[in-house]
Each structure stands twice: as C-alpha cells, then as structure tokens.
Amino acid sequence: GNSVTQMEGPVTLSEEAFLTINCTYTATGYPSLFWYVQYPGEGLQLLLKATKADDKGSNKGFEATYRKETTSFHLEKGSVQVSDSAVYFCACGKGQAGTALIFGKGTTLSVSS
C-alpha cells in the first residue's frame, strides 16, 4: 500500500530562517498529497495540498511541489516566524482514488526569536 516518509525532527530554527521539511512517498498511481499542521493544543489543520504531478500547493507562505520523478513533496518556507512552531505532517491519499489519508510520523518545528 501507499506510504509516507518524512524527515525526523525536531527542527530548530531562528526567526526568518529558511525551512525545508522533506517528505517522500511510495504509491501506486498518483495520489493526492497533503501537508497538515498541528499547533500546540489544537487539532489537525490542512496547510496545503496538491492533486497531480507538478502542482504546487501554497498557503501562509508555505509551499510544496508534487514531484513525480522524485516521489517527493517537500515543504518549504522562505522566512519562518515564531508562530510557525508546530508539528507538521505529510500525508497522501490511500490507494489511487481513496479519500482516507496515510500520514508520516510528523516533524516538530521550533522557531525562536
């Protein structure tokens, strides 16, 4: 079945630093790809998504591009803020057309001022 591997954390950055969190997937076909964020004490929120190869998802300054050739969906942000401190989860659709999600283990980001 489909699976997701994301870089382990924690990732510790200073404010305004560049962020990359790596995510690769193994899948049959081309499932939709997602990044979810979980802020301290809050529930899972969709950050961005891409539904087909070469699509770029973006939201709140974060971006990720669906790379079919490298089976990757790396999350990037040019200048992080303290308020970006959270746990980030990469996810893919289960099966080719499934709507259930398969999540990575999560990467904790801590940004200091």
Next chain:
Amino acid sequence: EAGVAQSPRYKIIEKRQSVAFWCNPISGHATLYWYQQILGQGPKLLIQFQNNGVVDDSQLPKDRFSAERLKGVDSTLKIQPAKLEDSAVYLCASSPLQGVGYTFGSGTRLTVV
C-alpha cells in the same frame, strides 16, 4: 459552519475496561473517518464510512474495536476490552463524497492505566 464534534475530550480508564467515543460530523458530509494517533506518530486510519456503510476497516483491530454509523450521521467507536497500547488520541474526520473539504475534530485523548 460547525466543525466536527467529538466527545468526551479526555478519558482515563483501567485496562480491560470498555470505552466509547462519539463523533458528529459536519452536516451533509457523507464520509466519516476514525483515526488513531499514538503519541509521537502520525494518525492511522481505523475505519472509513460512506453514509452508513463501511468502506475500509482493514486496520481496525476487530477483536476489540467496533464502530458504527447509524443513519449515516453520528458515529460511535468502542474499545472492549482496552489495553495499555490503546492509549492515544482518537480523531474523527468527515468529508463530502469526493473528499474535498476534509475536516478533523479535536479528538478524544484516551489514557489506559
């Protein structure tokens, strides 16, 4: 629009006891999911309903876990008997039929002692 409602928010039980969690999805969402999130890991799908039928329960430990979605609206997830390794956050999510607009509830944190 109201979100996905879950209750209780927290539950502590002893091993071998039983417990039930309740979820009320967003009105009109045909698909409902239960996920288990163990501390330090990403959510794992337990069961997916479409209306009141089960779409995927391949990862549900059926010897102890059961779930139902009567009338295609609210859902209940039950564990009987609970084990220590069942300690986790149980997340409910819902989506319209085509999967767009996936929304998670805040979860129920279960501690088995």
